[in-house]
Amino acid sequence: MSLVVVGSVAYDGVETPHGKVDRMLGGSCTYIALAASFFAPVKIVAVVGEDFAPEDYELLASREIGLEGLERVPGKTFFWAGKYSEDMNDRTTLRTDLNVFADFNPKLPESYRSLPYLLLGNIQPALQRSVRAQMNGVRFVGGDTMNLWIRETHDELIETIREWDFLLINDSEARMLSGEHNLRRAAGKIMSTGPHTLVIKRGEYGAILFQGGYYFMVPGYLLEDVFDPTGAGDCFAGGFMGYLAERGIDPGHGDIEHQELRRAAIYGSVMGSFCCEKFGVDRFRNLTRAEIDARYREFKSLTDF
Numbered sequence: 001m002s003l004v005v006v007g008s009v010a011y012d013g014v015e016t017p018h019g020k021v022d023r024m025l026g027g028s029c030t031y032i033a034l035a036a037s038f039f040a041p042v043k044i045v046a047v048v049g050e051d052f053a054p055e056d057y058e059l060l061a062s063r064e065i066g067l068e069g070l071e072r073v074p075g076k077t078f079f080w081a082g083k084y085s086e087d088m089n090d091r092t093t094l095r096t097d098l099n100v101f102a103d104f105n106p107k108l109p110e111s112y113r114s115l116p117y118l119l120l121g122n123i124q125p126a127l128q129r130s131v132r133a134q135m136n137g138v139r140f141v142g143g144d145t146m147n148l149w150i151r152e153t154h155d156e157l158i159e160t161i162r163e164w165d166f167l168l169i170n171d172s173e174a175r176m177l178s179g180e181h182n183l184r185r186a187a188g189k190i191m192s193t194g195p196h197t198l199v200i201k202r203g204e205y206g207a208i209l210f211q212g213g214y215y216f217m218v219p220g221y222l223l224e225d226v227f228d229p230t231g232a233g234d235c236f237a238g239g240f241m242g243y244l245a246e247r248g249i250d251p252g253h254g255d256i257e258h259q260e261l262r263r264a265a266i267y268g269s270v271m272g273s274f275c276c277e278k279f280g281v282d283r284f285r286n287l288t289r290a291e292i293d294a295r296y297r298e299f300k301s302l303t304d305f
């Protein structure tokens with residue numbers, strides 16, 4: 001079943017202890033869509049400028065990602081630059097040039113509106129809300145956010161996630177959003193505002209899935225080399241939602257759905273780990289579903305006891 005993805009399509013400058021790339025394809029929508037495209041048909045809604053390169057369109061098209069909702073307008077594509085710490089657990093944003101993203105007003109093509117799955121990547125909550133409102137009959141909707149929106153548009157964000165089935169957020173953001181340091185309490189508080197499913201991402205340590213009174217610990221895959229963690233959280237989201245769309249699962253509170261959510265979260269961790277193996281989106285140029293499924297099976301054996 002098809003999945004609509006909204007977010008940023010960007011050019012990124014990234015510096016890690018393994019190297020530096022001044023400009024490469026990035027953006028929350030890009031990472032989510034590439035990761036999810038290994039599981040289900042994906043259609044994106046985003047904006048780029050006149051500088052968006054033909055080879056970047058081609059990469060998205062090669063994964064059969066629907067580009068009808070990718071607007072191209074006069075001006076430059078959103079640019080973001082960041083630098084990672086030695087252990088790569090911290091990141092400093094060096095530059096955020098909104099460019100054409102500043103006036104982004106997402107309009108869903110008619111053909112997207114009745115699709116069953118919607119994943120709202122990290123953009124202003126008001127825009128996420130506007131996209132949600134343009135869908136009719138969506139069965140499962142959720143997304144991501146970041147510290148910037150928690151700080152600057154807190155009330156708007158609460159109103160936005162009230163209408164979501166799930167929220168994916170990292171641990172420091174969960175603490176900030178809830179005002180609770182303890183993650184279990186933070187999860188309870190966040191879920192009382194709307195989403196029945198919550199994933200708290202913990203970087204290299206994996207994630208915790210909360211749903212229906214249960215929680216499930218998802219490990220992070222132990223890579224020998226992490227080249228560039230940019231987009232790993234987005235790829236987690238893409239793998240998670242992609243798997244649910246592939247299976248046609250529409251999680252409520254039943255036991256079967258809960259088991260499927262656990263598998264979805266493992267696929268999320270699998271896709272996040274592949275993302276870190278190369279700079280930017282490079283790992284997705286030749287990744288195969290067979291490699292993804294092999295790593296999924298590895299997760300099964302490394303957590304069995």
Ligand code: AMP
Pocket residue numbers: 008010011012026027028080096122123148229230231232233234235
């Ligand atoms: P992640 O590492 O999962 O947090 O995602 C990093 C991606 O988010 C990069 O490719 C950036 O282009 C994109 N990004 C950074 N800041 C923003 C922002 N304020 N709005 C939308 N996307 C952003």
